[in-house]
Amino acid sequence: MNHPHDSAPAAHGTTASSGDFSPAGRGSVADLLHVLATGAPSPSSGLPTAARRAVCLRRVPAGRYLMHAGAPSEALYVVRTGTFKIAHTDEEGYEQVLAFAARGALLAYDALCMKHHPTSAVALEDSTVFGILWSDLDGLCRQVPDFERELHRALSLALSQTHDLLDIMAAVSSEVRLARFLLRHSGQLAARGQSPRRFVLRMGRRDLASMLGVAHETVSRAFTTLATAGLLQVNDRHVEILDLEGLRTFSRSTRRPPEDVSPFNTRRSGPARRAAARASPLAAPLPG
Amino acid sequence: MNHPHDSAPAAHGTTASSGDFSPAGRGSVADLLHVLATGAPSPSSGLPTAARRAVCLRRVPAGRYLMHAGAPSEALYVVRTGTFKIAHTDEEGYEQVLAFAARGALLAYDALCMKHHPTSAVALEDSTVFGILWSDLDGLCRQVPDFERELHRALSLALSQTHDLLDIMAAVSSEVRLARFLLRHSGQLAARGQSPRRFVLRMGRRDLASMLGVAHETVSRAFTTLATAGLLQVNDRHVEILDLEGLRTFSRSTRRPPEDVSPFNTRRSGPARRAAARASPLAAPLPG
DNA sequence: CGGGACGTTGACTCAAATCAATAACCGTGG
DNA sequence: CCACGGTTATTGATTTGAGTCAACGTCCCG
Numbered sequence: 222m223n224h225p226h227d228s229a230p231a232a233h234g235t236t237a238s239s240g241d242f243s244p245a246g247r248g249s250v251a252d253l254l255h256v257l258a259t260g261a262p263s264p265s266s267g268l269p270t271a272a273r274r275a276v277c278l279r280r281v282p283a284g285r286y287l288m289h290a291g292a293p294s295e296a297l298y299v300v301r302t303g304t305f306k307i308a309h310t311d312e313e314g315y316e317q318v319l320a321f322a323a324r325g326a327l328l329a330y331d332a333l334c335m336k337h338h339p340t341s342a343v344a345l346e347d348s349t350v351f352g353i354l355w356s357d358l359d360g361l362c363r364q365v366p367d368f369e370r371e372l373h374r375a376l377s378l379a380l381s382q383t384h385d386l387l388d389i390m391a392a393v394s395s396e397v398r399l400a401r402f403l404l405r406h407s408g409q410l411a412a413r414g415q416s417p418r419r420f421v422l423r424m425g426r427r428d429l430a431s432m433l434g435v436a437h438e439t440v441s442r443a444f445t446t447l448a449t450a451g452l453l454q455v456n457d458r459h460v461e462i463l464d465l466e467g468l469r470t471f472s473r474s475t476r477r478p479p480e481d482v483s484p485f486n487t488r489r490s491g492p493a494r495r496a497a498a499r500a501s502p503l504a505a506p507l508p509g
Numbered sequence: 510m511n512h513p514h515d516s517a518p519a520a521h522g523t524t525a526s527s528g529d530f531s532p533a534g535r536g537s538v539a540d541l542l543h544v545l546a547t548g549a550p551s552p553s554s555g556l557p558t559a560a561r562r563a564v565c566l567r568r569v570p571a572g573r574y575l576m577h578a579g580a581p582s583e584a585l586y587v588v589r590t591g592t593f594k595i596a597h598t599d600e601e602g603y604e605q606v607l608a609f610a611a612r613g614a615l616l617a618y619d620a621l622c623m624k625h626h627p628t629s630a631v632a633l634e635d636s637t638v639f640g641i642l643w644s645d646l647d648g649l650c651r652q653v654p655d656f657e658r659e660l661h662r663a664l665s666l667a668l669s670q671t672h673d674l675l676d677i678m679a680a681v682s683s684e685v686r687l688a689r690f691l692l693r694h695s696g697q698l699a700a701r702g703q704s705p706r707r708f709v710l711r712m713g714r715r716d717l718a719s720m721l722g723v724a725h726e727t728v729s730r731a732f733t734t735l736a737t738a739g740l741l742q743v744n745d746r747h748v749e750i751l752d753l754e755g756l757r758t759f760s761r762s763t764r765r766p767p768e769d770v771s772p773f774n775t776r777r778s779g780p781a782r783r784a785a786a787r788a789s790p791l792a793a794p795l796p797g
Numbered sequence: 798c799g800g801g802a803c804g805t806t807g808a809c810t811c812a813a814a815t816c817a818a819t820a821a822c823c824g825t826g827g
Numbered sequence: 828c829c830a831c832g833g834t835t836a837t838t839g840a841t842t843t844g845a846g847t848c849a850a851c852g853t854c855c856c857g
Contacts, residue, residue, distance in 0.1 A: 309676055317675070319675050319676075331665055333662065334662045334666050335665075335669075374621065374622045380664075381619040381622075383668070384619065384628060384671070387605070387607050387608075387671070390678045394813090435813075435814085439813060441836060441838080442838080457822095475603050713804090715803085724845070725803095726847085727845060729806080
């Protein structure tokens with residue numbers, strides 16, 4: 222139905238694609254907007270037609286920019302299908318990838334307070350978005366309270382997901398960074414009702430590396446390391462997680478043992494607890 | 510005009526300086542809430558008393574937690590005075606600092622969609638916050654449209670600031686990371702009407718290191734490196750930026766020359782442009 | 798005074814950036 | 828059809844930046 226290209230040998234079958242509406246996506250912004258945009262269920266359900274006209278659907282072919290950093294912002298977008306790469310681009314043209322956005326993600330919201338987009342968004346595959354002009358947003362919120370509620374939920378989610386990203390980037394070793402990223406991705410897929418164990422990464426190694434803050438060669442090596450350890454099976458962008466629990470355990474490894482840190486000067490009970498799990502966590506599971 | 514204490518024994522009584530309302534803070538959420546909480550101007554200005562009762566003021570002494578990760582969430586907070594450290598804490602007790610929050614920052618918003626806080630917030634100095642119970646939020650938004658608008662502005666800002674953080678953490682070298690952090694901090698101070706060149710960091714080296722994703726010794730070394738280069742003057746937590754422009758230039762240095770990256774497969778004009786500023790950018794300005 | 802937290806600096810080691818070579822893939826066009 | 832340039836992915840060799848361990852000084856508080 223959607224990507225007749227792919228041509229993928231591995232991990233095809235069950236629509237590796239991030240498209241396909243998730244009926245399991247209980248009441249996300251995307252689902253709500255879908256109802257608004259296409260009068261799908263209950264066509265007589267008292268939804269103001271004005272609200273419907275406020276929501277427009279837009280196709281974005283692979284490789285096309287939905288918004289350019291620095292360009293004036295017109296609308297708020299919500300990803301319906303596909304994947305986008307969100308990035309900052311500094312004046313020398315060096316690109317810092319900030320996130321990858323899939324179904325339900327809010328785009329351009331960070332432009333609300335400015336006249337221009339701080340970030341750019343480019344489609345990594347053929348995608349579609351819902352668009353709502355800034356000028357229509359207030360009215361839509363007032364007419365469809367559910368939308369406003371979901372908008373806030375989505376915002377809250379976006380915020381905590383960005384925090385997760387910081388967690389990932391703060392990880393000590395490149396393998397842990399990658400492991401955390403894959404787990405996060407897996408979890409997001411699961412939340413959308415897709416397979417959390419088998420998926421196709423929509424971005425290249427360079428973009429991934431940029432987001433993780435490492436060199437792209439390092440991402441490559443980290444992949445093979447995790448694969449050699451039996452946690453993953455990797456074939457280019459096709460990833461299968463073989464040992465989800467093991468990966469999770471591995472992703473928690475820190476180089477430094479946790480120093481029982483008191484928050485400030487606050488002295489509390491025990492200075493004890495030391496000597497948590499140390500040792501290179503990949504040494505053991507290696508099938509050598 | 511500002512730091513009357515300085516040299517202080519670090520955050521004692523007199524509400525260290527990041528307090529002092531910024532009259533320059535044109536219409537931030539904080540200012541708006543301040544009007545609501547204290548009926549400052551135009552007491553008869555038709556502000557619903559219900560709205561006033563929804564906003565409560567709360568003191569948080571230095572070192573005290575405003576919210577604990579994992580604890581149930583009751584309210585949305587907006588920082589009025591002081592500074593907070595926002596962090597994730599993994600199950601082994603290892604703390605990952607995510608951000609530092611100053612006046613106007615939204616706290617606990619990421620708990621909106623969950624029952625429990627994903628992050629914890631601890632005051633780094635004596636601080637005060639506005640608190641709004643989740644149950645009161647909807648009503649307040651409806652009664653005070655300005656508040657809702659400002660809330661959205663603040664959210665948008667928070668989102669793009671988190672993106673900036675990712676930019677910082679993605680920086681190649683530890684010195685650049687620190688430089689970018691200091692510039693960001695400087696800019697935020699300036700936006701609040703305080704000196705962008707001279708300030709006191711409210712967090713310790715370890716917290717800073719955690720947020721930058723480096724070892725605390727490395728932060729120490731990065732400080733002395735920047736100071737030796739003549740860009741800064743550092744004395745413990747007191748920082749003075751001597752060469753703002755130089756620091757800005759330095760903060761842009763990337764190790765890799767920018768690869769004229771085409772976003773996807775999109776081929777555009779020039780493959781040219783190469784050989785931008787290379788070479789260790791600190792070697793030159795050293796006053797040896 | 799001693800204990801504790803913090804900050805700085807040095808020495809050593811290692812993980813990852815860098816440089817480099819190879820292979821696979823894609824669309825284009827002879 | 829295959830050859831071609833372009834992009835991407837993997838792997839290897841080498842170098843170096845930063846993590847780690849450790850020592851030391853300071854300040855604060857009890």
